[in-house]
Amino acid sequence: MKKFFAILMALVLIVGCFASCGGNTAPDAGNDGEKVVRIGVFEPASGDSGAGGKKETLGMQYANSKFPTVNVGGEEYKVELVYADNGSDQSKAPAAAAELVGKNVSIVLGSYGSGVSIAASETFKNAGLAALGVTCTNPNVTAGNDHYFRICFLDPFQGTVLANFAADKFGAKKAYCLGELGNEYDQGLVSFFKTAFEAKGGTVVSDSFPTNSSDFSSYINKAKNEGCDVFFCPVSIAYATQIVAQSNSLGAKFPILGSDTLDDNMVLDAGKGTDIQLYVSTFYSEGGNAEFDAGIKEYINTNSEALAANGGNDTISAVTAMGYDAYCVALKAIEAAGSTDAGAIKTALAGVEYTGVSGEIKFDATGDAVRDTAYIKAADTANAAWKFETQQTAA
Amino acid sequence: MEFVVSQILSGVSLGGQYALIAIGYTMVYGILRLINFAHGDLFMIAGIILVYASASLPLFISIPLMILLTVLLGFVIERAAYKPLRSAPRMSVMISAIGVSYLLQNLALYITGGQPKTYPRIPWISETITILGATTHIVTVVTPFLVIALVFALTMLINHTKIGIAMRAVAKDFETSRLMGVKINSVISVTFIIGSFLAAVGSVLYFTNYPTVIPMSGAMPGLKAFVAAVFGGIGSIPGAVIGAFIIGICETLIKGTDYSVFSDAFTFALLIVILVVKPTGIFGEKTTDKV
Numbered sequence: 137m138k139k140f141f142a143i144l145m146a147l148v149l150i151v152g153c154f155a156s157c158g159g160n161t162a163p164d165a166g167n168d169g170e171k172v173v174r175i176g177v178f179e180p181a182s183g184d185s186g187a188g189g190k191k192e193t194l195g196m197q198y199a200n201s202k203f204p205t206v207n208v209g210g211e212e213y214k215v216e217l218v219y220a221d222n223g224s225d226q227s228k229a230p231a232a233a234a235e236l237v238g239k240n241v242s243i244v245l246g247s248y249g250s251g252v253s254i255a256a257s258e259t260f261k262n263a264g265l266a267a268l269g270v271t272c273t274n275p276n277v278t279a280g281n282d283h284y285f286r287i288c289f290l291d292p293f294q295g296t297v298l299a300n301f302a303a304d305k306f307g308a309k310k311a312y313c314l315g316e317l318g319n320e321y322d323q324g325l326v327s328f329f330k331t332a333f334e335a336k337g338g339t340v341v342s343d344s345f346p347t348n349s350s351d352f353s354s355y356i357n358k359a360k361n362e363g364c365d366v367f368f369c370p371v372s373i374a375y376a377t378q379i380v381a382q383s384n385s386l387g388a389k390f391p392i393l394g395s396d397t398l399d400d401n402m403v404l405d406a407g408k409g410t411d412i413q414l415y416v417s418t419f420y421s422e423g424g425n426a427e428f429d430a431g432i433k434e435y436i437n438t439n440s441e442a443l444a445a446n447g448g449n450d451t452i453s454a455v456t457a458m459g460y461d462a463y464c465v466a467l468k469a470i471e472a473a474g475s476t477d478a479g480a481i482k483t484a485l486a487g488v489e490y491t492g493v494s495g496e497i498k499f500d501a502t503g504d505a506v507r508d509t510a511y512i513k514a515a516d517t518a519n520a521a522w523k524f525e526t527q528q529t530a531a
Numbered sequence: 532m533e534f535v536v537s538q539i540l541s542g543v544s545l546g547g548q549y550a551l552i553a554i555g556y557t558m559v560y561g562i563l564r565l566i567n568f569a570h571g572d573l574f575m576i577a578g579i580i581l582v583y584a585s586a587s588l589p590l591f592i593s594i595p596l597m598i599l600l601t602v603l604l605g606f607v608i609e610r611a612a613y614k615p616l617r618s619a620p621r622m623s624v625m626i627s628a629i630g631v632s633y634l635l636q637n638l639a640l641y642i643t644g645g646q647p648k649t650y651p652r653i654p655w656i657s658e659t660i661t662i663l664g665a666t667t668h669i670v671t672v673v674t675p676f677l678v679i680a681l682v683f684a685l686t687m688l689i690n691h692t693k694i695g696i697a698m699r700a701v702a703k704d705f706e707t708s709r710l711m712g713v714k715i716n717s718v719i720s721v722t723f724i725i726g727s728f729l730a731a732v733g734s735v736l737y738f739t740n741y742p743t744v745i746p747m748s749g750a751m752p753g754l755k756a757f758v759a760a761v762f763g764g765i766g767s768i769p770g771a772v773i774g775a776f777i778i779g780i781c782e783t784l785i786k787g788t789d790y791s792v793f794s795d796a797f798t799f800a801l802l803i804v805i806l807v808v809k810p811t812g813i814f815g816e817k818t819t820d821k822v
Contacts, residue, residue, distance in 0.1 A: 352741075
């Protein structure tokens, strides 16, 4: 009897596996015979960067609700978003990428986080797919390949912008840099910041913390003890919230500088009601495009899932605006290609020019967007809101 | 001076929080010879329960409720995942524990949707004070005293109550105490209840200092507490507490130097050294071979 039960359970599991695999192999036609083009969303929905990935996806979903169809060679195609969760984990990324390839997508958007994008790059390349990075800022994402594009600025640019900002605004001479061990995004930014800051005559103390750390008090104490003028931490959201909260409890007076990852309302919440000074460089500042702001706020407030994905309020993250732009660029590429063939879209994408909510988007020879300014936002800790500080260039 | 004081304060408080988790490991090991890998995750679940409970209930109700639910969860885990394997090889129970650990992590991932959750501010203990120029939370100062008080209470329980005597008997010889009429299952349940209670209290202290809860929040503290339990001699409660303080303080001090990258490497290197040099830990009992 027990044996029979065990076999039965095993069978149930196997059947379950097959059931979840089935149904994905449908041809390029919807239920009612209308033509469908699929766009792959390669974003983390879990892990350290889950919160950021969800906000980026939110922008794409909003764009999809606004532009649900695309004109391909004179025919209206329905656009379907296909999701794969890369779990913010470089070891899971190739499997998530393969999942998208298996679902016959025509182009891929993402990911939030450069490390996972780099890890999945080869899978997209072998499938002949074009990938459009939304906010992955590490140079290695697009370098040396012709299938990965991106619509955001790069880390050497961002690191330089922040170093300039630290020197111009605070007259900083000594900076403390903190990044996660083995995270290409963090370590890349720290090294670019260091180069630019030292070129301005400053000195840098840098540290790395192991993955899954939650105690940052030692690093903050060290920065205080070394007499650093600014604290630069281009880290994931979960760590950033800890750093902001712990800096406050340790009575740290220095301004905290963050990269685009810190532009998140979770980080704002952590600093709410404190006297922490927090500045972040980012792609889009709320108020930059009134029509988009109003539209997405309505979308978030009328959809409980979207509200949860945005962390329970309607503050607009820059990554959401970027997700929206990425979707629009992808539609342009599909239109320009006049086909749902991945290869044709890849060729067409290089020539796309588009004016999105985050500014002009045009690709250079490596597949990077040509961008020369970043927005710096400051946290208004009394109201838990971002306020626009300045536009900073790398020069 | 301020720097050193601040580092030591953080170290002592971190050590205290590890100690509360380490006791759970060491008690379960002492009685069942089982390394309960799910213990760190139970600690994380306690954090998540309070995040959700405090959203709709005042803290003086939600904290006791959280402790109650965590204890209940610890009890249910033992009944559902370990008790049916009582006569199975020890390895099966360990694998079951790893399974529970992953189950809890993924459950938390499902509930939170991967978003980091901000821990509620608990009045009084999350206020800041200044000691010798170093600013810190009140919880940092309270933790070591609370740990010592709880360990004292626990020692009294083990040495001077009927259930305590039963626990010691079961730890000494499982089979014989069963023959002597000790109700093995209720003794084991009590062990899990005490361990879960301490993990719940530990989670309040830990997350007040480090106020973000993610599904992986329990993994690292759990592992460090396990190392602390082995370091002190697994099965020994004073050993676990002292081991936890040593690990917490060393870790924080190393992070303050130029070798901060190696802080975790130090903890785990210590585990290897202890296992090689003195496998029973500082306070571990000598194992006598039973014929």
